[in-house]
Amino acid sequence: MTDETSTPGWTADEMMTVAAARQLRDGTACFVGIGLPSTAANLARATHAPNLVLIYESGCLGAKPDRLPLSIGDGILADTADAVVSVPEVFNYWLQPGRVDVGFLGAAQLDRHGNINTTVVGGDYHAPTVRLPGAGGAPEIAASCGEVVVIVRQNRRTFTERVDFVTSVGYGSGPGDRERLGLRGGGPRLVITDLGVLEPDPVTRELTLTRLHPGVTREQRGRPPAGTSPSPSRWARVRHRRRTSWRCCARSRRRSTRRRSWCRKGDGRDHDHPAHRPPAQRRPRAAELPA
Amino acid sequence: MTDETSTPGWTADEMMTVAAARQLRDGTACFVGIGLPSTAANLARATHAPNLVLIYESGCLGAKPDRLPLSIGDGILADTADAVVSVPEVFNYWLQPGRVDVGFLGAAQLDRHGNINTTVVGGDYHAPTVRLPGAGGAPEIAASCGEVVVIVRQNRRTFTERVDFVTSVGYGSGPGDRERLGLRGGGPRLVITDLGVLEPDPVTRELTLTRLHPGVTREQRGRPPAGTSPSPSRWARVRHRRRTSWRCCARSRRRSTRRRSWCRKGDGRDHDHPAHRPPAQRRPRAAELPA
Amino acid sequence: MAKLVSLADGVADLVHDGDVVALEGFTHLIPFAAGHEIIRQGRRDLTLVRMTPDVIYDQLIGAGCARRLVFSWGGNPGVGSLHRFRDAVQHAWPGPLELEEHSHAGMANRYVAGASGLPFAVLRGYTGTDLPRHTTNIRPISCPFTGEVLTAVPALRPDVTVVHAQRADRMGNVQMWGITGVQKEAVLAAHRSLVTVEEIVDQLEAVPGQVVLPGWAITAVAEVPGGAHPSYAQGYSVRDNDFYRSWDAVSRHRDTFRAWLDQQVHQAGAPA
């Protein structure tokens, strides 16, 4: 962590939560894991997206908790859900056919193409340096949701050239890979970190910094009062800054830098590869789709 | 129909119902269609088999109606069931794995090996003489239940050498066929007609008359008082008579008599091929089975 | 969020000539009123899909709406034959009717595959029967682990599924209970869906045995009290068994059927 992440007035988690919440459009359906994604989804539902449909892998469809659930299977989710279905059903009837617009995923490692590792880090699969929890619902969330939002703290351990284990596919090894694999969801649309937001380059599908959170950049224009979230106007100012590529591995150096961090923060350089934001990719609901 | 079927005191349907009810052992699970099978199963539950588990393909498990249901989806079935499950579930989780001990089936045509037709009679499949309702749940009931009881009125149209269309498999074309097809249920154990009971020959798997209903044979020993069912002692007398093959097509004539009725009643001859009753074939519940 | 519509508008918007249409409901909750509206609006060349094409499809077939039927059991339950269905198959009246025929287990699994976004389903079924000889939609499939041969059937993906349920709220969340059959799967398998309900309420009160279909998974909901008659809606009505019995005589001859159709469907008009 660099000093830049220590923004007074809110924690990095709060900033990520707010940034994630703002990504959720009203009336869409969102596959929610516990922790930060659940907080973000409930924040969105409490503010700009009252008709956001929260789907928990425990089988709760349309949960409307009036306090933050403490686990993915919190009783308040079942109590307030439109329907509680079995775990096989939530995966087979709701996630797999592409009925869910947005899926949130975390990552222990994330690579330049948005592939995610939550399984093992270092060493051999059978004798790893660190054994992580594993896949859970993530591979199929990454495959089938209309789009994926990854929430992850940014550091050299996390942002790797290649993940040690592909638990969940982002854009594979680049453009066209999702299509070749037959993955029907749109893939990672956003990566929200404690520093800013990355989006896939529309051509190369490499993650590219498109926004910084307020208080993060050297050009920051002052900090909001302690204890408040960034106001819409302040947020808008951040959004309208020129988008900035944050990749420090230039394209020409890519091959020679395997296993090196492809995305380093705080290296003192200005990165300004212009990046076009991909067109809005909200996938139509299954009911709107042809067979 | 011959005169022999006109037994006073009860109708042929009532006799078939009583005969079918007596086949149901307490504590077993029975897949029940509406009409005569449902009446039989509820009669059994009201008399000797209070713990009979009635399963209706509408999804009612353990229905305990206190009046006869008027349809397979009668509200009283859902109201009194241990559980109401979806139609896919009743077939996939309950019938298919072999959890149901006994299945009742009707037949528009039945052949010597217990194969059943309820689809089309005569002509071509695409231009049949008679279009029947079709398969419904029958093919998988015939395949997967521990044993099958067929209930059918006996006449030349129904009892055919070969069925015009195999809707549900009995013993296929003979011994070993069920095993070759991979059918895991035991197949037809009994055929209950308006005249008596047929069972598969343990060697040839051909249906063989093993009992006559009281009042049906020339040797009948008097009729029960009008309006009563056969008493247990009278029933026992019928059961203990020597079993009699009712096939009129001797083995030597079988090939030449294709398309002729293989099972004719009232032909005036005495048939006494001894037939050994197959050993009791109650299949263990799935929970008792190895993988 | 489902749109709340009138039955006439719902059928006009969602059911088109030539569509693959599933009206489901297993004895209970059969969407008869919607079927009658399809007849009134004169839909043609429909592929009708239904596990148990009982009286409701006898009416649609006799009225000339259907070109093709995909089904597993076609009879008048507890009564006998479907005369309009038989007349169509045996004598092509009022027009020829193609059949694609399955077992209940096969049809149920086809809807499951459709609801699951899979191209096919696997079951132990059809083995040894003559059903696979008459359609290419029943095929063997080998287990990649054991080598065992099982049966595959393709997903059903109706253009539109129509079901009846007890209640909906104003967001179009639909609640049904009692025997709920294959309705959830049929709705989720379809591209569009229309649900008729006994009543629209402010708040769905939870009921044991309920199946709730979220409004965002449904296209449109129409309030049609009694919309299941002569079938029934548990908690609202009982099955009109007399109607089912009387249907045998009504439907046996083309003339009596046509008279019934004129009076009971065309002249009756759509529910308000």
Add this chain to the structure above:
Amino acid sequence: MAKLVSLADGVADLVHDGDVVALEGFTHLIPFAAGHEIIRQGRRDLTLVRMTPDVIYDQLIGAGCARRLVFSWGGNPGVGSLHRFRDAVQHAWPGPLELEEHSHAGMANRYVAGASGLPFAVLRGYTGTDLPRHTTNIRPISCPFTGEVLTAVPALRPDVTVVHAQRADRMGNVQMWGITGVQKEAVLAAHRSLVTVEEIVDQLEAVPGQVVLPGWAITAVAEVPGGAHPSYAQGYSVRDNDFYRSWDAVSRHRDTFRAWLDQQVHQAGAPA
């Protein structure tokens, strides 16, 4: 009809050394008391199967009951790592632990296949991930109709499945509600089953959202009030989130874990 037994007898009768054992419950209704009884009875060489081997399997693994783990997510939900699980994988303590690793969707469908009497299940899953490289239990399968390649996983058929539920009646009919996870499938997939319940009652009163497992599909039922603690049983208890948080410190070191095991499991003894 399920037998009503004590927890100690149920575990002694149904869980044997070397068995494939599934303890299921998705955050809610986790059968902790049964897990502790398995530890007390000193079962060894178990293949433990569970979608979310959270604290309950951390305890069984640390206690040396397991030889192999088949799972899809192993963590302490909302807290962090499972230290006993990691110690077993990273340092083979108290013994080596083989892993077979899946996704939730894969595990859920493996139970569905087991419950359905099918040798395998088909899903859109695992594609492009490294999971298929480490087990032969994830294989491609082609749709016989479209040629599309999907993923097959083999059925799970545990020797015994153990779950916790709210209630049973004296016939052993089991009733659970709230989040019911994959328990129905896990029980129906198994050769034997043991259900612990909060209470045994004369009559099961219907509850919205209930799942009822008929007694004739279950081997044994044991009354174990609080048998899900620190998980919860909706309507009976709330989740002990403090326990889950405290488990991180307890389990982090072998000594503190062993002390906890001695005091809280071995010395505590089986429920009466």
